[in-house]
Amino acid sequence: MRTTRLATAALTALALFTPLTATADEASVEDAGHARKDTLRKAAPKGFFIGTAVAGGGHHENMPYPDPFTSDQPYRAVLAAEFNSVSAENQMKWEYIHPERDKYNFGMADAIVKFAQRNRQVVRGHTLLWHNQNPAWLSEGSFTKDELRSILRDHIKTVVGRYKGKIQQWDVANEIFNDSGELRTTENIWIRELGPGIVADAFRWAREADPKAKLFFNDYNVEGVNAKSNAYYALVKQFQAQGVPVDGFSAQAHLSTRYGFPGDLRANLQRFADLGLETAITELDVRMDLPADGVPTPAQLAQQADYYNRTLVACLNVEGCDSFTIWGFTDKYSWVPVFFEGEGAATVMWDDFGKKPAYHVLKETLAKAGRR
Ligand code: G3I
Numbered sequence: 001m002r003t004t005r006l007a008t009a010a011l012t013a014l015a016l017f018t019p020l021t022a023t024a025d026e027a028s029v030e031d032a033g034h035a036r037k038d039t040l041r042k043a044a045p046k047g048f049f050i051g052t053a054v055a056g057g058g059h060h061e062n063m064p065y066p067d068p069f070t071s072d073q074p075y076r077a078v079l080a081a082e083f084n085s086v087s088a089e090n091q092m093k094w095e096y097i098h099p100e101r102d103k104y105n106f107g108m109a110d111a112i113v114k115f116a117q118r119n120r121q122v123v124r125g126h127t128l129l130w131h132n133q134n135p136a137w138l139s140e141g142s143f144t145k146d147e148l149r150s151i152l153r154d155h156i157k158t159v160v161g162r163y164k165g166k167i168q169q170w171d172v173a174n175e176i177f178n179d180s181g182e183l184r185t186t187e188n189i190w191i192r193e194l195g196p197g198i199v200a201d202a203f204r205w206a207r208e209a210d211p212k213a214k215l216f217f218n219d220y221n222v223e224g225v226n227a228k229s230n231a232y233y234a235l236v237k238q239f240q241a242q243g244v245p246v247d248g249f250s251a252q253a254h255l256s257t258r259y260g261f262p263g264d265l266r267a268n269l270q271r272f273a274d275l276g277l278e279t280a281i282t283e284l285d286v287r288m289d290l291p292a293d294g295v296p297t298p299a300q301l302a303q304q305a306d307y308y309n310r311t312l313v314a315c316l317n318v319e320g321c322d323s324f325t326i327w328g329f330t331d332k333y334s335w336v337p338v339f340f341e342g343e344g345a346a347t348v349m350w351d352d353f354g355k356k357p358a359y360h361v362l363k364e365t366l367a368k369a370g371r372r
Contacts, residue, residue: 038363039081039082040359040363041083041084044084044366045369045370048322048323048324048366049168049325050082050084050324050325051083051084051085051086051326052079052082052325053087053088053089053283053325053327053328054087054089054091054112054115055068055075055333056068056089056108057089057091057096057108059335059339060090060333062338063338068332068333069108069115070108070111075330075353078329078330079115080115085121086123086124087283088108088109088112088123088124089328091108091109091112092112092125092127092159093127093130093133094130094133094135094155095134095135096108096109097109098135098155101151104159106162113166116166122168123163123167124170124171124323125159125160125163125169125213126170126174126218127172127173127218128155128159128171128172129172129173129176129190129198130173131176131187145193145194148190152190152194152202156206157209160206160209160210164210167213168214169213169214169278170213170214170216171216171217172203172206172215172217173199173202173203174219175218175219177228177232180227181227183196199235200242200244203244203245203246204244216278217248218250219251220251220254222251223251223311224263225264229268233271236249236272240275247278248279250279251265251269251280251281252281252282252327253265253281253284253285253311254285254287254327255285255307255311257288257289257307258289261306261310265311265314266314266317269321270318273318273321277320278320278322279320279321280322280325281321281323282327283325284308284311284324284326285334285336286308287336287345288303288343288345288346289342301356301358304346304357305358308358309362312362312365312366327347329348330347331344331351332350332353334347
């Protein structure tokens with residue numbers, strides 16, 4: 001455990017107790033959390049960011065509830081009180097922020113960034129180059145290679161440039177390899193039409209647009225040492241040799257109790273750290289096969305808590321792994337049941353924001369990290 005985290009825990013408590021500026025209509029709701037003694041963000045060591053995805057867009061649009069982030073005040077209060085980092089679950093993806101070729105829609109992303117600033121949270125930008133959630137005008141359009149290249153460059157410069165200085169880490173390239181470690185040259189429009197070199201260009205353009213943002217690769221099923229994470233390891237070394245600005249590698253960590261825990265997670269993160277990279281956990285959730293009554297057993301909740309905790313301990317023990325994000329904090333809004341029939345209960349809180357064993361074990365581990 002890094003000593004730097006030991007020496008400044010008191011500063012953390014002081015900083016987080018400092019009264020925050022907030023609009024009058026939200027002071028009673030969102031700042032109340034900061035007065036509480038026991039939250040994940042207060043337990044975290046200074047300089048360690050405990051984050052969550054901000055629910056909205058995507059699967060939420062097909063559900064019988066209004067947009068969570070803008071409509072659910074209790075949700076917003078927990079979001080402000082418990083986390084010092086936020087990620088746009090869908091709101092910064094192409095299909096939301098760039099719905100038409102000549103039209104950007106920054107409303108939701110702006111609201112998330114404003115909320116974060118008001119609540120002293122950093123922001124993870126998600127995502128710039130991906131094979132999924134691209135708007136129809138792009139995925140179904142007909143463009144020359146030069147046009148397509150200009151579209152990507154202009155998107156990155158416009159979006160990254162708009163939030164210059166306000167985004168701590170960008171998922172520049174998301175899920176570019178398949179599980180065999182091969183580039184997604186079919187599904188990914190950018191790589192298919194412009195070749196593998198476009199990935200380096202995306203990093204270069206992002207750096208130009210915001211020199212302070214840390215630029216990451218992000219993917220799932222890369223928690224352990226395997227063909228996929230090996231492909232990223234090789235690409236990072238290639239980028240470094242070519243002077244391409246890459247700062248970080250992150251594992252999404254969408255885990256399931258159906259499978260074993262990736263015991264080599266720490267070693268895997270460490271090898272990227274040994275290259276000089278930051279690392280991060282960006283989308284942790286731990287799904288489980290739900291019993292017939294839909295209620296997880298105590299044994300299931302204990303195994304889930306163990307997976308959450310082991311993921312956090314791995315990150316805390318790797319120099320430069322200072323960002324740990326869960327993909328939503330309440331089962332009420334989790335993407336998991338939508339995608340994985342029969343599985344669910346993947347987050348650290350129940351629908352009513354009641355805390356599960358996983359929440360408590362994360363807080364205890366964070367608090368110990370701060371004190372040691
Ligand atoms: O766009 C279609 C629409 O045409 C169709 O009518 C509708 C019918 O259900 O589905 C729409 O697609 C939705 C999609 O988001 C695009 O908005 C899917 O239903 C919806 O399930 C999907 O959910 C999002 C998912 O990414 C898309 O892959 C989730 O909200 C979001 O949590 C999830 O997040 C991703 C990260 O960005 C990257 N890592 C994996 C993670 C989980 O998939």
